[in-house]
Amino acid sequence: MRLIRSRILHWPIDQWHQPEYFEDGILLIEAGRVLDLGPAERFIAEGLDVTRCEHYPTRLVLPGFIDPHLHFPQVDVMASFGAQLLDWLNDYTFPAEARYSDPVFAAAAAESFLDLQLRHGTTSAFAFCTSHRHSVEALFCAAERRQLRMVAGKVLMDQNAPDAILDTAESGAQDSEDLIRTWHGRGRLGYALTPRFSGTSSSAQLQKTGLLAQQYPSVWLQTHLSENLAEIAWIKSVHPQYQDYLQTYEAHGLVPKGALFGHCIHLTESETERLADAGGVAVFCPSSNLFLGSGLMPFEALQAAGVDLAIASDIGGGTSLSMLKTLADAYKVCQLRQYVLHPFEAFYRITRGNARATALEGFIGDFRVGQEADFVMIDPERVPLVARRVQSAKDLQGELFIYMTLGDEQLIVETSILGEPAYRASAS
Ligand SMILES: [Zn+2]
Known part of the structure; x- marks a missing residue:
């Protein structure tokens, strides 16, 4: 007691x-x-x-505090100078994630990451790991020892990145399924299917991921959507058969209710409506959006359109693990969008609001x-x-x-x- x-x-x-x-x-x-x-x-x-x-x-x-979108292996690329999203991924993030091919390195990094999180007041998170299966095992082992309520997933990516961090459609699906069976629902841990974004996944990989989402409906799904204008144009060239970014997910069954989409800054009217209808969650990552120059998420407009919202750090694009600092950036982005983020709403968002948006409100x-x-x-x-x-x-x-x-x-x-x-x- x-x-x-x-x-x-x-x-x-x-x-x-x-x-x-x-x-x-x-x-x-x-x-x-x-x-x-x-x-x-x-x-x-x-x-x-x-x-x-x-x-x-x-x-x-x-x-x-609950942080519903972050990349635990990206602590080592926080505060990397001078790039927007696509260059930032190629120049900093992908090389850093390649280091997680070493299980000993991954295990030590996971321990250090969780200690940092607790120091910042964050008790639960939704984490992207790397494409290496043991990066997820490392985080889950460390979280289980600390008895944290933590959701994480192996990043799925089978194209358009260095070989050292690519999986294949088959191996990605197999690793994800093995991880679900071992970890999902074990103690306070949960699994999230984690295609990085549709630029780094083939249609075959997206298809297999959609099948897993159907087969394991209690598993979460997290990815990225509409972060940066150059990214959106590039996605169009990678998947030219689809009318827009959101459709690259819809076409593969990757917009189940409660799916978490990082960013959602430049959605079209049609994408906004479809996301709201499907019950997808737009995860606002203000620190990252400012740092990478991605844009000002229309938080209030998405809310008015009926899209569920969450607020997250998105480290390492974000520049702090602190949800307090994330709120400071959220307030400023909202100011530039003519919306005043009330302090009660802000603190609600990083506690109960993020729990509700991630379907964890029955626990935390x-x-x-x-x-x-x-x-x-x-x-x-x-x-x-x-x-x-x-x-x-x-x-x-x-x-x-x-x-x-x-x-x-x-x-x-x-x-x-x-x-x-x-x-x-x-x-x-
Ligand atoms: Zn992210």
Whole structure:
């Protein structure tokens, strides 16, 4: 049993403008799950011995952050200079991913990556690995040891990249199926079919992937869509038989409900409508989109058109593992699209909203009784500028906006998995 008395914020219903906030709350955790949550005065009236609580009156406890699109092997290409998407892939990303042909390297990289994530307050993620099967095994082994709720997949790519990172339609499908059978639903782990994007997959590979999606309907599907104008033109030349980018997926059964499409910046009206009708999720990756000069995702317009949305870091195109910094970029991109991203919506998105968009809201993303108790603690005192600025915050929304605009991983003092600390900042 763990009892945390602090300021506590979450979204018990799926509405960003209706958070539940306790200025002096108590979170009770037993066997890794939320046993109860409420105002401290209620627990005191019920006779709880509050001396048993860990008491953090100035901190803010939130559900653990969920990052629904990232590439774990790309940590080593973050902040690579001077390229847009296609050159960035060829010059930096593909050579870096080739190193994962070494299982020892992949295992060490997976451990280090998850430690970094926890330090940034991210407790769950949807990860692209490399085309090497053991890159997925390495990440799952490391995640299982840490008891993380983690979804990952072997990248499928059988053309238009260096040989060292290519599979074939047959080997890609076989490896994916083996990985599904071994890992999907094991503990807190889940599998995502992961065609990198239709530029690096033949029609035969896309076809086989669509069959697997049909055969294993509880498995996720993640890929990229409409990121960069040169990419869209190139896709047209690789798959000239299709009317647009989305159709390269539709034609192979790769737009099941809940499929996660990174970027969706330059969708046509028809693609937007079809994506909404199919129940696909557009994953907004603002840091990456700004860094690679890909464009300004029309977040609000997609929402208005009925497309489900999520917000992600997309490292290594993104420049931080911090979901707080991701929100700062999201706010700025939305400003340029004449939409004001409210701080309640922003924090809802990286917790309950991303859980809902990825069909994990029955497990994580909020503190309803019975939910898995993954959480983060923010301490404004860790960053002098934030500590000073937050003193003049008028209300909770003002405070959250300061965290997302001025904050980063330095604000995170604890990240807990199933109620147990997995990361604790050293005392300063
Ligand atoms: Zn990506």
